[in-house]
Every structure is written in C-alpha cells, then in structure tokens.
Amino acid sequence: MARESGDRRERILASAAALFANKxxxxxxxxxIADEVGILSGSLYHHFxxxxxxxxxxxTSYLDDLRTRYKRVMAADTDPRARLHDLIVASxxxxxxxxxxxxxxxxxxxxxxxxxxxxxxxxxxxxxxATWLQVLEAGIAQGVIRDDLxxxxxxxxxxxxxxxSVRWFKPTAAYPITRLAEECTSLFLDGLSRH
Amino acid sequence: MARESGDRRERILASAAALFANKxxxxxxxxxIADEVGILSGSLYHHFxxxxxxxxxxxTSYLDDLRTRYKRVMAADTDPRARLHDLIVASxxxxxxxxxxxxxxxxxxxxxxxxxxxxxxxxxxxxxxATWLQVLEAGIAQGVIRDDLxxxxxxxxxxxxxxxSVRWFKPTAAYPITRLAEECTSLFLDGLSRH
DNA sequence: GACCGTACCAAGCGCTTGCTTGATTACGCT
DNA sequence: AGCGTAATCAAGCAAGCGCTTGGTACGGTC
Numbered sequence: 001m002a003r004e005s006g007d008r009r010e011r012i013l014a015s016a017a018a019l020f021a022n023k024x025x026x027x028x029x030x031x032x033i034a035d036e037v038g039i040l041s042g043s044l045y046h047h048f049x050x051x052x053x054x055x056x057x058x059x060t061s062y063l064d065d066l067r068t069r070y071k072r073v074m075a076a077d078t079d080p081r082a083r084l085h086d087l088i089v090a091s092x093x094x095x096x097x098x099x100x101x102x103x104x105x106x107x108x109x110x111x112x113x114x115x116x117x118x119x120x121x122x123x124x125x126x127x128x129x130a131t132w133l134q135v136l137e138a139g140i141a142q143g144v145i146r147d148d149l150x151x152x153x154x155x156x157x158x159x160x161x162x163x164x165s166v167r168w169f170k171p172t173a174a175y176p177i178t179r180l181a182e183e184c185t186s187l188f189l190d191g192l193s194r195h
Numbered sequence: 196m197a198r199e200s201g202d203r204r205e206r207i208l209a210s211a212a213a214l215f216a217n218k219x220x221x222x223x224x225x226x227x228i229a230d231e232v233g234i235l236s237g238s239l240y241h242h243f244x245x246x247x248x249x250x251x252x253x254x255t256s257y258l259d260d261l262r263t264r265y266k267r268v269m270a271a272d273t274d275p276r277a278r279l280h281d282l283i284v285a286s287x288x289x290x291x292x293x294x295x296x297x298x299x300x301x302x303x304x305x306x307x308x309x310x311x312x313x314x315x316x317x318x319x320x321x322x323x324x325a326t327w328l329q330v331l332e333a334g335i336a337q338g339v340i341r342d343d344l345x346x347x348x349x350x351x352x353x354x355x356x357x358x359x360s361v362r363w364f365k366p367t368a369a370y371p372i373t374r375l376a377e378e379c380t381s382l383f384l385d386g387l388s389r390h
Numbered sequence: 391g392a393c394c395g396t397a398c399c400a401a402g403c404g405c406t407t408g409c410t411t412g413a414t415t416a417c418g419c420t
Numbered sequence: 421a422g423c424g425t426a427a428t429c430a431a432g433c434a435a436g437c438g439c440t441t442g443g444t445a446c447g448g449t450c
Contacts, residue, residue: 008427024306026222030408043428045409081388107302111219146389149378150370156363157356157382164355169348183344184352191386192349193276194341203397225438238398240439 009047012037016054017100025055025108052117055104059112062101063124066094070131080139081189087135088162088188089181095166096177102166129155158188204242207232211249212295220250220303247312250299254307257296258319261289265326275334276384282330283357283383284376290361291372297361324350353383 015036019028030051034041048054069090073083095102109125112118132155139145162184171177210231214223225246229236243249264285268278290297304320307313327350334340357379366372 022305023309024219024221024303026219027306029406031406039427040429041408042410042430046427051408107305108219110217110302111222114218144389145387149382149387153364153375153378154382154387156360157379160359160362161352161356164359165351167355168351175345180348183348187344187349187352187383187386189386189388191382191384192340192344193384194339224436226436234397235399237400237439237441241397246438 008037012044012047013054013058017058017104020055020058020108021100021103024111025104026111052115055112056117058101059105059118059121062094062098062105065097066091067127069094070128074131074134079144080135080142081144083135084139084189085181085185087132088158088184089178091162092165092177092181092184095163095169096171099166102163106163106166129159132159203232207239207242208249208253212253212299215250215253215303216295216298219306220299221306247310250307251312253296254300254313254316257289257293257300260292261286262322264289265323269326269329274339275330275337276339278330279334279384280376280380282327283353283379284373286357287360287372287376287379290358290364291366294361297358301358301361324354327354 012033016028016033019032019036029041030044031041033051033054034044037044048057070087073086073090076083076086078086105121109121113121129152133151136145136151136154140147140151165180169177169180171180207228211223211228214227214231224236225239226236228246228249229239243252265282268281268285271278271281273281300316304316308316324347328346331340331346331349335342335346360375364372364375366375
C-alpha cells in the first residue's frame with residue numbers, strides 16, 4: 001500500500017467536484033481533472049472506473065447526508081413552524097458541507113437524469129419534495145399556515161430560493177449560515193412587508 | 196430565394212433552444228440539432244456561423260425582451276409594493292415567452308460566462324440585480340419594507356424562486372401565470388403564516 | 391437560355407473526448 | 421536482497437466533436 005492511497009482518491013474527488021460544479025459535468029474533461037491533481041488522465045482509471053463513477057460518488061454521498069439530516073428533523077417532536085425552520089437549516093447545512101455537489105445537482109440534474117446510471121436522482125427529488133409537503137400540509141391542517149396558497153407551489157418557490165443560495169452565499173463570521181437560515185425563515189413565514 | 200428561408204432559420208433556432216435547455220449547451224451536438232430539423236449538420240452552417248452564434252441569438256433576444264419589460268415597470272409612476280409585484284409579473288412573462296432561453300441562462304450561465312463571447316452575460320446579471328435593489332431600497336426608505344433583512348439577500352432569494360419556476364411551472368387555464376405572480380407576491384410580501 | 395444566389399448534401403478534416411494498454415517505478419514486507 | 425502490489429506514466433485507440441469543402445438542384449431574373 002502506498003503511504004497516501006486514500007488521500008489521493010479523496011483529492012481526485014475534490015478536484016473533480018470543484019470542476020464539475022464550476023464548468024458543468026459535460027464540459028469538464030478527465031484531462032482537466034488529472035491536471036489539477038498533477039497526474040496523467042490515464043492514471044485516474046486506477047482509482048475510478050469512469051468519469052460517471054466520480055460523479056456518482058460525489059452525488060450519492062451528498063444525497064445520503066441530506067436524507068440523514070431530513071430524517072432527524074422529522075423525527076423530532078416539533079410543531080410545523082419549527083419544522084419548516086429546521087428543514088431550512090438542515091438544507092443550508094448540507095449546502096455548506098457539500099457546496100460542489102449541491103451545485104452539480106442544481107445545475108446538471110436535467111443532464112444527469114437522462115443518463116441511465118443516474119435515474120435514481122428522480123426518486124431522490126420526489127423524496128425531498130414529500131418531506132417538505134408533509135410539513136406544509138400539517139401546518140395548514142393545524143391552521144398556522146395559510147390555506148389559500150398551493151403547498152406544492154410554495155415548496156418549489158422555497159426550494160429554489162434555499163438551494164440556489166449555493167451559487168451566491170459565502171458564509172462569513174459576521175453572516176454565518178445560521179443568520180441566513182433566520183432570514184429565510186422570516187421571509188417565508190412573515191413576509192417582507194412592515195406591518 | 197427558397198420559399199421558406201426565414202422559416203427554416205427560425206425552426207433551427209427553436210430546435211436548438213429546446214435541446215440546449217433540456218440537455219445543456221455543452222452536451223448538445225450540432226448533429227442532434229440538424230437531426231431535429233431534418234437536415235445534415237453541415238447545412239446548419241449555411242444559416243449560422245457557429246453553434247455559439249445560435250446560443251448567442253437565443254440568449255440575446257431573451258435579454259433584450261427582459262430589459263424592455265423591466266424598463267417599462269420602472270418608468271411607471273407606482274409605489275414600491277406595486278413595483279415589486281410588477282417586476283415579478285414581468286419576469287414570469289419573460290419566462291413564459293422564452294422558456295428555453297430562460298432555462299439555458301439559469302443552467303449554463305456559469306459555463307457560458309467563461310467563454311469570451313458571452314462575457315456580456317455578467318453585466319446583464321448585474322443590471323437585473325440593480326433594478327430589484329432599487330425597488331427594495333426605495334421600499335425600505337419609505338418604511339413599507341422591513342429594514343431588518345439584507346436587501347441583497349432578499350433579492351437573491353426572490354430571484355431564484357421566481358426564475359427557477361421555468362423548471363416546473365406549466366401554465367394552465369385554471370392556473371395561469373398571473374395567478375402564480377399573485378402567489379409569489381403574496382408569499383414574499385405577507386409570508387405564509389396565518390396571522 | 392445563360393446566369394446567379396439560395397439551400398442543401400456527401401464526405402471528411404483536424405482535433406478532443408473518455409478510456410485502455412503494457413511497461414515502469416515506488417515501497418512495504420519478509 | 422528479493423518479492424509483490426499499488427500507483428503511475430507513456431502512448432495511443434475508437435468514437436465523436438465542431439466545422440469546412442466541393443458539388444448539385446432549383447427557382448427567379450435579365
């Protein structure tokens with residue numbers, strides 16, 4: 001065993017993720033990935049079966065983390081308003097933990113789903129939607145959320161606002177993700193009107 | 196002159212736009228575009244200088260339409276709350292008028308901006324942001340919009356929610372874009388809490 | 391009826407792509 | 421010292437890419 005075999009693999013994945021996120025999966029070549037790591041493109045294939053396999057590993061670990069966190073939120077004994085806030089926090093935490101994977105998913109999900117191997121992405125999307133809808137509908141049933149707005153549309157609006165923050169939000173000490181989560185929650189729940 | 200020269204050009208652009216939107220610009224080949232129209236790939240180059248030129252024409256007419264509509268909103272003598280509503284309506288109308296171009300811009304702006312030819316996309320993005328910020332800041336100054344939320348963050352959250360509707364919203368008779376615009380405005384201004 | 395411009399086809403060029411192969415090196419273990 | 425394995429290189433393949441070229445069919449013009 002070489003002295004840093006696992007390390008090398010991780011560095012390849014990290015470089016690939018950054019390139020996939022910045023340029024798109026289709027527009028990133030295996031030679032670019034290899035260049036970033038400092039090896040030849042052929043050597044990548046000692047560590048990974050294919051370019052698709054790299055994408056798969058990046059996206060899978062991202063979705064696994066997301067599922068775990070959402071389950072934890074739904075397992076807690078909390079009211080709909082708190083749950084909505086917790087879902088937003090959990091999502092933003094995943095964005096922070098997997099910024100490149102998030103961007104890959106948001107930008108290239110159309111392209112990826114039409115590749116056989118990534119068909120499972122369709123189910124993953126439905127799972128996430130079901131979680132949010134469960135919270136929204138519970139809130140409507142309990143009378144704490146307005147019933148004159150379509151929950152599915154609310155979900156899509158909030159979903160895109162929260163997840164696409166990966167494209168522009170860079171947490172700082174003065175403005176950490178907890179603060180962004182508060183502003184998101186406050187915007188969605190209370191609106192931006194002064195009343 | 197052939198009997199439908201301009202028509203052919205338009206059909207090529209329409210096919211290209213649909214493919215670019217669904218698969219991404221980089222992942223779409225000129226052969227696929229030609230197949231959709233029913234000609235050989237080489238024949239495309241009688242109508243267009245390059246693949247980039249097709250993208251350029253699609254995106255440019257999209258941005259021109261957007262700029263025109265935003266200017267009309269800002270020229271009207273209205274208060275910030277109405278203006279915010281009108282910006283949302285104008286944006287959704289552009290989404291409806293140029294669904295493919297919208298999707299191309301939202302999905303591939305990262306990839307495109309790193310191509311010299313599309314450097315102008317950076318300025319276009321800034322222009323749009325400036326328009327929204329102008330409205331938000333006027334609202335804060337007049338006391339109709341809360342001053343405890345960062346306008347730039349509000350803009351980004353609303354921007355993504357509104358524009359990404361292109362990925363999921365298909366207007367119907369029962370639920371036209373005017374209705375979506377109302378729900379968007381109501382969500383952002385009043386929030387989804389019952390109070 | 392010679393001429394011209396438009397629209398297209400058939401073929402293929404130069405290049406890049408993801409990936410494969412066989413040889414070579416680096417290194418821990420006995 | 422010698423061996424086995426992991427990691428890499430050097431070279432290149434087949435396929436596909438965007439795009440170019442030379443040629444042809446055809447309607448309109450004078």
